Amino acid sequence: MSESYTPTEMMTVAASRALKSSDVCFVGIGMPSAACNLARLTHAPGITLIYESGTIATKPAILPLSIGDGELCDTALTTVSVPEMFRYWLQGGRITVGFLGGAQIDRYANLNTTVVGPYHKPKVRLPGGGGAP
Amino acid sequence: MSRFMSLAEAVEANVRDGDTVAMEGFTHLIPHAAGHEVIRQRRRHLTLVRMTPDLIYDQLIGMGCVDKVVFSWCGNPGVGSLHRMRDAIENGWPQPLACEEQSHAAMASAYEAGAAGLPFAVFRGYIGVDLPKVNPSIRTVTCPYSGEKLAAVPAIRPDVAIIHALRADRAGNVLLEGIVGVQKEAVLASKRAIVTVEERVEDFGARSPNAVILPSWTMSAIVVAPGGAHPSYAHGYYKRDNAYYKKWDGISRERDSFLAWMKANVLERGPEAFAEQRNRLNLATAGAA
Numbered sequence: 001m002s003e004s005y006t007p008t009e010m011m012t013v014a015a016s017r018a019l020k021s022s023d024v025c026f027v028g029i030g031m032p033s034a035a036c037n038l039a040r041l042t043h044a045p046g047i048t049l050i051y052e053s054g055t056i057a058t059k060p061a062i063l064p065l066s067i068g069d070g071e072l073c074d075t076a077l078t079t080v081s082v083p084e085m086f087r088y089w090l091q092g093g094r095i096t097v098g099f100l101g102g103a104q105i106d107r108y109a110n111l112n113t114t115v116v117g118p119y120h121k122p123k124v125r126l127p128g129g130g131g132a133p
Numbered sequence: 134m135s136r137f138m139s140l141a142e143a144v145e146a147n148v149r150d151g152d153t154v155a156m157e158g159f160t161h162l163i164p165h166a167a168g169h170e171v172i173r174q175r176r177r178h179l180t181l182v183r184m185t186p187d188l189i190y191d192q193l194i195g196m197g198c199v200d201k202v203v204f205s206w207c208g209n210p211g212v213g214s215l216h217r218m219r220d221a222i223e224n225g226w227p228q229p230l231a232c233e234e235q236s237h238a239a240m241a242s243a244y245e246a247g248a249a250g251l252p253f254a255v256f257r258g259y260i261g262v263d264l265p266k267v268n269p270s271i272r273t274v275t276c277p278y279s280g281e282k283l284a285a286v287p288a289i290r291p292d293v294a295i296i297h298a299l300r301a302d303r304a305g306n307v308l309l310e311g312i313v314g315v316q317k318e319a320v321l322a323s324k325r326a327i328v329t330v331e332e333r334v335e336d337f338g339a340r341s342p343n344a345v346i347l348p349s350w351t352m353s354a355i356v357v358a359p360g361g362a363h364p365s366y367a368h369g370y371y372k373r374d375n376a377y378y379k380k381w382d383g384i385s386r387e388r389d390s391f392l393a394w395m396k397a398n399v400l401e402r403g404p405e406a407f408a409e410q411r412n413r414l415n416l417a418t419a420g421a422a
Contacts, residue, residue: 029210052237053159053161053312054159054312054313066375067210068210068314070311072312073161079311079313081315082241083241083242083245083315083318086241087238087242087256091238091257110261114234122222127207127208127214129234129236129264131236131237132236133238133262
């Protein structure tokens with residue numbers, strides 16, 4: 001058994017421990033997805049995971065690479081359209097916690113997922129806000 | 134009324150230089166074969182609308198088909214950046230690319246408004262966000278009942294929607310299941326629609342009465358294009374080719390390797406390349422089972 005760990009692994013485990021079995025969690029892809037499924041498979045077996053692709057109460061056996069892998073749909077309680085997801089389930093307040101990633105965070109907890117540098121002449125173009133705003 | 138035609142005929146008849154085109158499919162059912170045909174027909178000055186520009190828009194942008202992208206998240210899901218889209222934004226190669234950036238909630242609502250024939254969408258979002266400073270289409274309206282300020286964005290009304298579905302019946306009706314995304318809204322919001330499908334069947338047979346079905350008279354052209362979503366996937370037909378998404382990162386990183394790949398795999402090929410991928414992935418699935 002390895003005794004070393006990366007900061008990313010520590011962050012993922014620490015975040016996982018902040019989730020409760022009673023949570024309904026809106027899950028971002030990547031580290032958030034890994035942390036949420038770690039919670040579901042350890043201390044929070046009752047947690048409901050919702051991905052923005054429309055899959056509700058999904059229980060993937062394999063961690064998805066994308067937000068809409070077939071595994072998420074195949075193991076979901078139900079799959080709704082994307083407009084329904086954003087209107088009824090997210091805007092409608094049916095989640096208890098949202099768990100997303102970001103490229104940068106400042107001391108006031110503002111997130112940046114858009115650009116580094118000026119918006120119209122960016123040094124680095126990041127993916128953008130997606131499901132967050 | 135839709136009619137069956139070849140992919141080349143469908144794009145020739147429905148996609149014009151300067152059009153606003155929405156190719157939708159949320160990870161699942163992305164219309165890659167149709168996107169390649171648009172590249173082969175060398176369409177220019179397109180405005181491309183899509184919630185999640187991924188490999189197909191990276192390819193269209195890198196091949197110089199696109200003047201503007203309207204989007205809410207651009208990336209190679211789970212892998213990293215879209216190098217061709219970034220090169221266009223950061224360095225203007227092969228040509229400058231204008232961006233209109235929204236959130237998923239905004240775009241999903243804007244497609245719904247388009248499908249409903251409404252001029253704009255209203256929703257509770259963009260709270261504490263800087264995007265309205267760089268996107269003047271993001272505005273606010275005041276609720277006439279409570280006085281609450283809500284976000285507003287204009288309806289999306291593309292010239293043409295392009296989607297990939299599971300199957301069509303003999304009459305040209307189309308069925309989608311699984312992660313259905315925003316495709317129904319995109320088709321109903323557009324003036325014209327091209328739908329590629331995995332197969333044509335005599336009759337849909339037993340199905341859920343709530344399956345997503347687009348009646349033939351809501352679309353312009355139906356194209357039988359097996360494997361047409363590859364490297365995305367088609368529920369019940371083939372899996373997402375995650376290895377291909379990872380490989381694209383290296384192919385697209387440099388302009389030369391990108392252009393060489395596009396020549397060999399898009400310009401000099403046709404829809405049959407997608408059928409080959411479907412067969413390969415089907416075999417892989419059967420081998421693993």
